[in-house]
Amino acid sequence: MKGASNSKPMRRHGGSGGARAIPAPGPVVLHIDDDPNDSELFRAAIQQAQLNFDLQSVNSGEHAIDYLNGSGQYQDRERYPLPSLILLDLKMPRANGLEVLKWIRTKCGSAKVPVVMLSGSELKDDMQSAYAHGADSYVIKPLGFAALVELVKSLNMAWLLPAAACRREAGLPRGA
Template sequence: MNNPKKSILILIADDDAEDRMLLKEALEENRLKNALQFVENGEVLMDYLHGEGQYQDREKFPLPGLILLDLNMPKKDGREALKEIKEDPHLRMIPIVVLTTSKAEEDIIKTYDLGVSSFITKPVTFVALVDMMKTLTDYWFELVELPKV
């Protein structure tokens, strides 16, 4: 299998600064070499994906190969952003993993109905987060063939 790890950007949409830091540290702990970008809400996520505002430079802000999406964010929540992404013919092929504190069956059903690739509840300990991120990155970057975006 080819090694796409070097070229696939992970875009993480999460409004919680501590969660963003912990996700970054968990990925670093797993020695993941992928570039990371972070956005704080659904509106900024959509600006990034459409290359608008501060995200116009596609060299600096390329389209992601994977989005990790929190559901509960201000301005535009993850559900709304997910719906918009999956309705956009230029963006809908980007795999999206919901990574949230929600365990609500309603959220699980709705996000899968909207086209999410996976739904994961955030672990409560850092050790569990590191393990979960290892499994997630092994799956998405070692096992799965991702489309070029």
């Protein structure tokens, strides 16, 4: 079910429910999805999994590009740090997930940030298109909350823990 558009990213630490004006500890995850319910479910799953993500959410491809460019309302990198992982919905109006992914891989300074494509589609063509445009992974959106909690845990193990270890070894800040 698609919700009303909100142009500001919803930033909450680990699903705590409170907006934050300062960076939360932990890796930054940018969730790009036009359905605000999906973002809220991700927050709840992060909290349930007891993980320390700084979840940033934007509701359109256009806002994702602005966020990653640090333009418009997203200029303040203290409030809107670059992500360590991008979760990208495939099916969105206007700029869809594939268009955003193509932009990330060709024009964005964050081209090396892992992108996990999220979709309700199990179509082979959608999966192949996502990988052809540079997705690092393609995940079918889970149907139940318990499965979403497990997905969040697996994203942490597969993408965030290894990246954090590499950043620590290189002496880089989070999200770099």
